[in-house]
Amino acid sequence: MAEITKSYEARDVEQKWYAAWLQAKAFRGTVDPQREPYSIVIPPPNVTGVLTMGHVLNNTLQDVLIRRARLEGRSAMWLPGTDHAGIATQTVVERELRKQKKTRHDFGREKFVEKVWEWRHEKGGIILEQLRRLGASCDWDRTAFTMDPAYSKRVLHVFVELFKRGHIYRGKRMVNWCPASLTALSDEEVIMKPVNSTLYRVRYELASQPGRFVEVKTTRPETIPGDVAIAVHPDDPRFADMIGQKVRRPIGPAADIPIIADSAVDKEFGSGALKITPAHDKVDYEIGLRHKLPVIDVLEANGTLNALAGDELAGLDRFAGRKKAAELLRASGALVDEEAYSNNVGYSERADVPIEPRLTEQWWLRYPKVEEAKAAVRDGHIKFHPERWSKVYLHWLENIQDWCISRQLWWGHRIPVWYRKGADRSDPQNWHVSVDGPADPQNWEQENDVLDTWASSWLWPFATLGWPDEGEMKQQGFDYFYPTSTLVTGPDIIFFWVARMIMAGLEFVRPGEPIERRIPFRDVYFTGIIRDQQGRKMSKSLGNSPDPLDLIATYGADGLRFGIVSIAPQGQDIRFQEDRIESGKNFCNKLWNACRFRQMSGEAGDNSTLGAIITRLDPSRFDGDDHAILDRLLVTTKEVERCFREFEFSAAVQALYGFFWNDFCDWYVEVSKSKLQAPETKPNCLAIQDLVLRQTLLLLHPFVPFITEELWSLLGYANQGGFIQTTRLETAAGLQAALEARGLVLDRALIAGVESLKTFVSQARALKAEHNLASRRDVQFQVIANDAAWATLDASTAKLIRMVGAAGMARRDKVEGAPAVVTPLGTLYLDLASTVDVGAEKIRLTKELEAISKHVAATEARLSNEAFVSKAPPAVLAGARKQLADQQAKRAELERLLKAL
RNA sequence: GGACCUUUAGCUCAGUUGGUUAGAGCGUUUCCUUGACAUGGAAGAGGUCACUGGUUCGAGUCCAGUAAGGUCCACCA
Numbered sequence: 006m007a008e009i010t011k012s013y014e015a016r017d018v019e020q021k022w023y024a025a026w027l028q029a030k031a032f033r034g035t036v037d038p039q040r041e042p043y044s045i046v047i048p049p050p051n052v053t054g055v056l057t058m059g060h061v062l063n064n065t066l067q068d069v070l071i072r073r074a075r076l077e078g079r080s081a082m083w084l085p086g087t088d089h090a091g092i093a094t095q096t097v098v099e100r101e102l103r104k105q106k107k108t109r110h111d112f113g114r115e116k117f118v119e120k121v122w123e124w125r126h127e128k129g130g131i132i133l134e135q136l137r138r139l140g141a142s143c144d145w146d147r148t149a150f151t152m153d154p155a156y157s158k159r160v161l162h163v164f165v166e167l168f169k170r171g172h173i174y175r176g177k178r179m180v181n182w183c184p185a186s187l188t189a190l191s192d193e194e195v196i197m198k199p200v201n202s203t204l205y206r207v208r209y210e211l212a213s214q215p216g217r218f219v220e221v222k223t224t225r226p227e228t229i230p231g232d233v234a235i236a237v238h239p240d241d242p243r244f245a246d247m248i249g250q251k252v253r254r255p256i257g258p259a260a261d262i263p264i265i266a267d268s269a270v271d272k273e274f275g276s277g278a279l280k281i282t283p284a285h286d287k288v289d290y291e292i293g294l295r296h297k298l299p300v301i302d303v304l305e306a307n308g309t310l311n312a313l314a315g316d317e318l319a320g321l322d323r324f325a326g327r328k329k330a331a332e333l334l335r336a337s338g339a340l341v342d343e344e345a346y347s348n349n350v351g352y353s354e355r356a357d358v359p360i361e362p363r364l365t366e367q368w369w370l371r372y373p374k375v376e377e378a379k380a381a382v383r384d385g386h387i388k389f390h391p392e393r394w395s396k397v398y399l400h401w402l403e404n405i406q407d408w409c410i411s412r413q414l415w416w417g418h419r420i421p422v423w424y425r426k427g428a429d430r431s432d433p434q435n436w437h438v439s440v441d442g443p444a445d446p447q448n449w450e451q452e453n454d455v456l457d458t459w460a461s462s463w464l465w466p467f468a469t470l471g472w473p474d475e476g477e478m479k480q481q482g483f484d485y486f487y488p489t490s491t492l493v494t495g496p497d498i499i500f501f502w503v504a505r506m507i508m509a510g511l512e513f514v515r516p517g518e519p520i521e522r523r524i525p526f527r528d529v530y531f532t533g534i535i536r537d538q539q540g541r542k543m544s545k546s547l548g549n550s551p552d553p554l555d556l557i558a559t560y561g562a563d564g565l566r567f568g569i570v571s572i573a574p575q576g577q578d579i580r581f582q583e584d585r586i587e588s589g590k591n592f593c594n595k596l597w598n599a600c601r602f603r604q605m606s607g608e609a610g611d612n613s614t615l616g617a618i619i620t621r622l623d624p625s626r627f628d629g630d631d632h633a634i635l636d637r638l639l640v641t642t643k644e645v646e647r648c649f650r651e652f653e654f655s656a657a658v659q660a661l662y663g664f665f666w667n668d669f670c671d672w673y674v675e676v677s678k679s680k681l682q683a684p685e686t687k688p689n690c691l692a693i694q695d696l697v698l699r700q701t702l703l704l705l706h707p708f709v710p711f712i713t714e715e716l717w718s719l720l721g722y723a724n725q726g727g728f729i730q731t732t733r734l735e736t737a738a739g740l741q742a743a744l745e746a747r748g749l750v751l752d753r754a755l756i757a758g759v760e761s762l763k764t765f766v767s768q769a770r771a772l773k774a775e776h777n778l779a780s781r782r783d784v785q786f787q788v789i790a791n792d793a794a795w796a797t798l799d800a801s802t803a804k805l806i807r808m809v810g811a812a813g814m815a816r817r818d819k820v821e822g823a824p825a826v827v828t829p830l831g832t833l834y835l836d837l838a839s840t841v842d843v844g845a846e847k848i849r850l851t852k853e854l855e856a857i858s859k860h861v862a863a864t865e866a867r868l869s870n871e872a873f874v875s876k877a878p879p880a881v882l883a884g885a886r887k888q889l890a891d892q893q894a895k896r897a898e899l900e901r902l903l904k905a906l
Numbered sequence: 907g908g909a910c911c912u913u914u915a916g917c918u919c920a921g922u923u924g925g926u927u928a929g930a931g932c933g934u935u936u937c938c939u940u941g942a943c944a945u946g947g948a949a950g951a952g953g954u955c956a957c958u959g960g961u962u963c964g965a966g967u968c969c970a971g972u973a974a975g976g977u978c979c980a981c982c983a
Contacts, residue, residue, distance in 0.1 A: 012945075197981080204983090223983060274982045286983075349981065393910065397978065400909070404979080496978085538918095540976080564945095571931080574919070577911085578976085582918060584932050591945045602942035647922095659920075659930070674942075767949085774949045779937050810940085810948085860927060867926095872963035881925050881964090888926050 009604050009719055013597035015561025015590075019711045023137060031728055032142040034082020036482040043074035044082045044486040046466050047143065048494045048502070049151065051090035052125055053097050056135035058535045058543055058581060059495065061553045062573055065566045065708075066532065066654060067493045068141050072707035073649060074490075075142075076734035082486055083142060084469050086149035087130050091458040092186050092355045095416040098124050114415050121416050125152075135554065140562050140710045142730070147481070149469045151461045152418070155477070159468040160461040161421045161440045163513065168422075168438050172371045173410075175422075175431075179287045180409050182363035184308030184323070185356035188413040189367050191457060192406060193500050195351040195360055204346035205331060206276070207339055209235060209252035212261045219244070219252055219264065220341060222275035224348060225285070226334055227326035230257025230314040231303040234281040236292055239266035241277055255339035256330060257303070257315040267292050287362050304361060323361075368411035368420060368454065374511040375402055377520065381507055386521050390530045390652040391576035394496055401500050410460045417455030424450050463505035466492075466525035467514050487514065492526040495534065503529060530652050533578040540580065556586055563709035564590030570708055571658045592662060593712050596705070599670050600716045603694050606681050610688070612695050612721040615735055615743065621692035624748045626685070628800070629755035629762070631693055634673040635744065636751050637664055638697055643737035645704050658708055665701055672763065673697070676804045695720070703734045758797050761829040762805065765798070768826045769809040772835050775849060776824060779810075786814040787823065790831025798830055821905060824849075827898045829891075847906055854899045861896055864889045 026032060034044065045067050050060060067083060074081040098121045099109055109117040133148065149156060167173045180189040205226050208218035219235055232254055237244035244264065251261040269292055270279050283293030284302035293300060303314040310318045310326045317333060318326045334340035351360045379402050381387050382395045389395040411420060423443050428435035437443045442451070464472075466489050471477030478484070488510070494503060510525035521527075535543050535550075543550035556565045568589030573579050611617040641664040648657035673694075680690040699722055706713040706729050717729035724732075735743065744751075769786065773779050786809070790798060795816055798805065802814060823834040824846050867873055868885055877885075 009942090012943080197979095221983075225983085269982095271982050279983055282983095288983075348983090396910070400979070499978095534977090572918075577919085580918060582932075585918080587945080588931060591943095594945045595943065598943035598946085600942085605942065651922095653922095656920080656922095663930080670943085671947085675947095771949055774937070777937080779948060780940090782940075856927085864926080867964080870963060874963080876963050877925075884926060892927095 007719060009597065009601040009716075011598075011601070013561070013594050013712060015563065015593070015711065016558075018715045019138075019140070019562050022711050022714045023140065026142070026728070026730075027145070029728070031730060032083070032144050033146065034084075034144045034482070034486070035080060036485040037080040038485075040078060040080040042082070042482075042485050042490075043071070043079040044084070044489040045071060045491055045493065046084045046469055046489055047086060048492075048498070049086045049088040049149070049462060049465060050132045051093050052087040052129040052150065053090055053094050054087075054132045056132050056139070056553045058550055058553060058569070059532075060132065060136075061139060061556075061565065062532050062535060062569050062579070063493055063495065064136055064139060064141050065569055066530065066573075067491075068139070068566075068710070069570065069654060069707040070491055070493070070649075071142055072710060072730060073734075075730050076703060076706065076732065078733050080485075082144055082147075082482070084147045084149065085133060085136070085141070085143035085145060086147075086465075086469060087133065087151070088458060088462050089125075089150065089152040089417065091412055091414050091417040091455060092188065094121060094125070094129075095414050096186070096355070098416075109415060117415055138554065138557055138562060140566065142710070147469070149465075151458070151465075155474075156461070156468055157418055158440060159464060159472065160418045160456065162473060163464055163509070164418075164421055164456065164460075165438055165440055166513070167370065167373065170373070172373050173368060174371070175366060175368050175433075177364060177366050178369070179290050179362050180365055180367055181351060181353075181360045182306070182365065183353040183356050183358065183360055184306065185353060185358045186414075187306050189363075189365060189409050189411060190353060190360065191409050191459075194354045196354050197349045198352050199347055200350045200359075202346050202348060202350075203331075203343050204275075204348075205334070205340060206342040206344075207255060207280075207334055208341050209255060209280075209339070211247065212251040212253055214250075219247060219278050220276040221278045221280045223280055224346065225282075225327065226256075226330035226340075227310060227314070227318060227321075227323060228282045228285045228303060229255060229280065229330060229334075230310075230318065231282040231284050231301040232257075232262055232280045233283060233293065233298045233301060234262050234296065235264045236267045236270050236279045236281050237264060237277060238270045238272045239268055241270075241272050243277060255337060256333045257318070258313070265292075265296050265298075267295065284364055285362055290362070290364065300364060302364065304363070306363075308358075308361060367409050368422075368452075370408040370410050370460070372405055372408060372505075372508055374508045375405055377511050378402060378504065378507045381511065381520055381524050387507065387524050387526065388528050390528060393576070394499060394529075394531050397496070398499055398504055401504060408457075408460075410457045411452075411454035412457055413453070414455050417458065418461055420452040420454050420456060422452040424452070426450055459501050459505060462502060463509045464513075466506055466510060472514065488522070488524050489526045491528045491530060493530045493532065496531045497534070499531075528652070531576065533573060533576065535579045535581050537581060543581065551581075551583065556583075560586050560590035561593060561711070563593050563712045567592055567658060567709050570654050571662070572655065574655045575653050592666070593709060595666060595670060596701075596709075596712060597716070599665070599674060600698060600720055602674060603691075603698060604720065606677070606694070607687060607691050609721045610692060610695065612699065613724040615696075615699065615740075618692055618696045618699065619743055619747050621688065622696070622744075622747055622749065623689040623692070626689040627749070629752075629759040629797075630673060630676045630804075631689070632752050633756045633759040634668060634693065634697060635749070636756050637668045638700055639737050639741055639751075641668075642700065642704060642735075642740060646737060661701070661705055661708075665705075669697060669701070675808055679803045679807050700735070700740065702729060703732065706730065761794075761797065762801060765828045765830045765833070766805060766808045768828045769805075769811070769833055772824060772826045772833065773810070776835060776837065778835075782810045783812045784810075785836040786811050787817045787820050787834040787836055788814060788831050789817055789820060789834075794830040825902050827895050827902075832898055832902070847903065850899055850903050850906070854896065854903065857892055857896045857899060861889065861892045864892060 071081045071083045181195045183190055202224050204222050204224055206220055206222050208220045211217045235252055247264045248266045250264050254260045254262055281289045281292055283290045283298055283300045301313055303310055305311050308323045310321050312319050318329055321329055353360050379399055382398055421440055423437040424430045425435040426448055437449055443449045467487060470483040470487055471481040506525045511523050514523045537543055537549040565586055568586035572585045610621050641660055644660045645657045677690050680686040702713045702717055714729050717723055778784055806814060820834045823836055825832050825834045
């Protein structure tokens with residue numbers, strides 16, 4: 006067996022094992038009726054994406070769940086893939102074309118889409134490679150892509166089905182238009198931002214009463230040429246006599262427009278009068294409909310003003326047009342006033358430009374299964390972690406609006422609707438809707454629009470498993486793996502993706518069957534958002550995100566994984582600190598070296614199975630430390646089990662960290678050093694170490710897969726070359742039963758004794774340090790102890806002397822003039838050859854006496870409170886009494902010591 | 907306007923159903939290159955648990971309110 010080197014070198018180990026895992030097809034998710042299934046579908050990253058810290062967290066957690074499921078003996082399947090990301094990808098390719106001074110229109114639709122495919126084959130999906138570096142144990146043979154021919158067909162199938170079921174319609178309505186990407190967007194793709202703008206006060210002259218004006222306030226004077234009315238509230242006395250009259254449009258083509266009354270106008274806001282521009286505002290559009298007003302669209306798709314805006318404005322960009330319009334108003338005297346103003350403006354999430362409300366023909370979806378989607382979460386068929394996100398989810402579903410699913414892009418799933426050539430497109434009689442298209446294509450023209458990207462990814466949990474093709478479903482194990490077990494994602498896509506997947510699953514999967522068979526997943530774990538030190542969201546544009554690959558190079562994939570999980574408590578945003586990643590690396594090194602110590606301590610016994618190790622235990626040689634470490638091992642195993650049940654990953658990591666570093670390395674390994682000296686205790690001690698290390702490696706493996714696989718092999722746990730990940734992890738209950746079968750019942754009293762010994766050692770070390778003897782190993786200790794305490798101490802003298810760093814420890818009836826400390830196992834004296842600094846010693850003891858006296862007083866006060874004594878539970882009461890007795894004894898001893906000085 | 911979250915050590919955070927002297931990591935101070943590990947060991951310093959009130963024998967923990975910071979939804983020109 007290879008020797009364990011002095012420090013852990015992650016790079017080679019990671020490459021070696023990842024290749025070995027792939028080679029062995031260790032990540033393959035197979036249908037196995039003998040085992041419980043466990044499945045996760047990856048939230049497909051954009052095909053243009055590169056690994057961010059958010060991906061690191063998200064995918065580490067998925068890998069943790071998947072690997073843990075494997076260890077628990079389930080058949081685990083993690084399905085990877087990417088999303089074609091319509092706008093994002095098209096933009097990337099267009100940007101490349103622009104470098105060659107070309108646009109997509111120079112190529113035409115077909116050629117351009119070919120270009121995107123070329124890009125995707127060359128540069129797309131880098132992120133999947135990067136996930137391998139992180140150790141992700143995806144079933145790569147199942148890698149899916151939302152534009153794969155098979156997947157695309159499923160997307161179109163869903164469109165056709167929803168159309169047939171009456172959920173999809175075409176209509177001319179106000180949409181959020183992105184003048185940069187030249188496409189409609191869904192409401193979810195618009196983000197509101199506060200903007201510093203100008204509020205212009207503009208007066209409109211009454212046509213019939215020159216010299217009389219109506220004033221309105223607007224932030225968008227460039228749309229005045231599109232005004233078709235002025236609206237006031239019907240009950241507003243200021244305007245009562247004006248309703249029905251006409252005013253002159255102050256700029257743009259000359260026209261007289263009516264003053265109308267509509268209760269949508271807020272009397273309190275601005276001047277109380279509202280200019281109505283139906284083409285460029287949602288509320289105005291609705292008012293326009295009610296009053297049968299014409300629509301004058303003064304903007305081109307790209308946001309420049311058109312001829313309808315009048316000669317002076319035509320051709321200008323909307324922002325330049327705004328300035329120009331203000332100038333024109335000022336020149337004509339129509340601009341009464343302008344003031345600085347802060348208002349909220351909708352921005353395109355992707356292109357980061359203000360969106361325009363725009364009247365266009367689009368395809369809309371009336372969401373299916375809305376009520377059932379609510380019930381699925383409300384009734385607990387799907388559980389959200391943390392639970393509070395279910396409120397956000399339900400609130401959105403309560404107020405759900407139809408989904409604009411068409412996009413004016415070329416990269417995406419082209420909507421499977423054909424229009425009869427030359428016929429009226431608004432008449433559904435002239436439509437052909439099918440996956441494969443009409444039989445006589447020469448007579449038809451296909452719809453130009455493609456589907457919103459989310460209108461393909463909402464099918465992810467079942468379309469990736471072969472749905473609806475029965476043969477494919479069988480091959481992919483649909484019946485076995487659906488519903489998937491857990492979804493790990495960010496709360497920022499709860500509407501975009503999570504809610505929609507639930508509705509899609511309920512609508513399409515296993516119709517007629519109970520809800521729990523149709524939902525796409527049972528648990529949803531929402532990660533926090535990773536922020537930088539200043540609390541800002543990490544983003545590419547801010548450049549405040551470290552490159553995960555650099556972190557892997559510096560700290561190892563395991564270090565990064567361990568670190569990121571440890572700082573990600575459930576449901577809270579995460580403030581990223583690189584030093585936590587460093588401590589992840591340090592932990593790996595600690596693990597490595599503890600195993601190295603084990604290897605150097607003696608020949609490996611039979612480590613091939615848990616049973617073999619347990620057989621090597623010798624109950625007759627067990628002392629308190631042995632009982633205590635196994636107890637802590639069981640407690641930790643149990644705690645990790647709880648953490649997985651409750652999705653508390655950082656708590657699991659912390660429990661393992663504390664157990665391994667403090668309980669095992671700092672205490673057990675140290676006491677082992679004397680046990681290993683003695684031939685009669687050595688074999689049992691080694692067996693215990695083997696047992697603890699084995700279980701610890703298994704518990705840690707989901708978090709730090711590479712190093713644990715390496716150590717598993719180096720310490721001889723790999724039975725016939727098997728991987729750690731194909732080993733069955735024993736539960737706390739199972740492990741305890743196995744120990745008991747070997748005659749090992751953990752002894753509570755002995756375990757409690759170890760706690761006293763730990764305190765004793767700590768106090769003894771402190772005593773040495775107080776007297777500047779921390780590094781001396783030749784000091785002598787004396788102790789005054791009762792028989793019981795001395796028995797505990799005497800049984801462990803060799804260990805204690807080693808732990809404390811002393812030459813010896815003797816029992817005495819009386820000691821004088823030496824510095825002392827009161828421990829749970831008696832009063833410990835430091836035997837100083839030189840004279841003691843009595844003054845310093847007095848100060849130290851006095852300080853301690855003061856502290857203990859305070860506690861005594863507090864405990865006495867509690868116990869003298871009649872209400873406490875009569876109402877507190879007996880256990881609490883007894884605890885308080887015991888505490889008081891201990892405190893009083895300690896105080897008395899301190900007083901005695903002080904007196905002696 | 908509506909909803910939610912956060913506030914505990916210098917920093918980042920734990921703190922399960924209320925119950926001993928409120929914890930961890932990092933940082934910091936002192937000592938230690940002793941045969942697993944200096945990516946380490948030992949000992950220490952550091953907290954009126956944001957504030958006010960209430961419930962209770964007992965509150966960091968439960969309730970009400972206040973303040974500050976953050977997130978989401980809606981949005982009035």
